[in-house]
Structure formats: C-alpha cells, structure tokens
Amino acid sequence: MAGRIMKNDGYAAGSEITMLCSGCDGEQQHTIDTVTKLGRITKASCTVCGTASTFNRGVKTSVSGGKAPTAAPYDRNKKYRKGQAMTHSVFGRGEVTALVGDGKIDVLFGESTRRLIHAQE
Numbered sequence: 001m002a003g004r005i006m007k008n009d010g011y012a013a014g015s016e017i018t019m020l021c022s023g024c025d026g027e028q029q030h031t032i033d034t035v036t037k038l039g040r041i042t043k044a045s046c047t048v049c050g051t052a053s054t055f056n057r058g059v060k061t062s063v064s065g066g067k068a069p070t071a072a073p074y075d076r077n078k079k080y081r082k083g084q085a086m087t088h089s090v091f092g093r094g095e096v097t098a099l100v101g102d103g104k105i106d107v108l109f110g111e112s113t114r115r116l117i118h119a120q121e
Ligand SMILES: [Zn+2]
Pocket: 021, 022, 023, 024, 025, 028, 046, 047, 048, 049, 050, 051, 068
C-alpha cells in the first residue's frame, strides 16, 4: 500500500488543529507537519506566527520561535500557567511545559527543559 495516506482515529499530517501557541500566548490554528503511524502529532506549526513545536509521546520536546513578538521577561514573583511564554536573560525564549508544584515550573528553552521557581512572595 505504498503512497497510501495513513488514516486512523488520530491526526493526519497537513490537517489543522487549534492548540496553545507559546509564541502568540493563546489558542491558535496550527498546521500539523508530521504524525506518527498511530496518528500522534510529532510536529506542528502555528499558522499565525510560525512557531514550530515538536512532540514525543504527546510531550512537547522542542519549540522554535517564529516571528512572534518577544515574550515578557521571566519574573520569579509572577505565577505562571502551562503554555505561557517567557524570555529568560540566560536561556532565551521559553515555554512553561509543566507546573511541578511547590512554586516550581518546568520551562522548555529550545530543546532543553529547565526547572525554575515562580509565584514567590
Ligand atoms: Zn503563534
């Protein structure tokens, strides 16, 4: 069945999906670039700002900036939510991928995740 487009109950490359864009800091239309054989998204890019995100087993593993405006600088006193964007003085542009409790967040900078503090009094 060479050349046959894989169709299943998952996603298909080339279709569109609405998801959170850290570049736009909100829900945006994304084009699905690549999917696994099981229809899981491995790469999608924002149709508005061009920010591309890659995923592994449903977890975002890298984000490459498009032409999105610069995100607000990281502020340890601020309370972050998942998917929020920031600009770090050392690591550059990042996206909050998880709230790990105890005033800590995991932030994806390019292809590496750093644990930062937030919501400090
Ligand atoms: Zn965007």
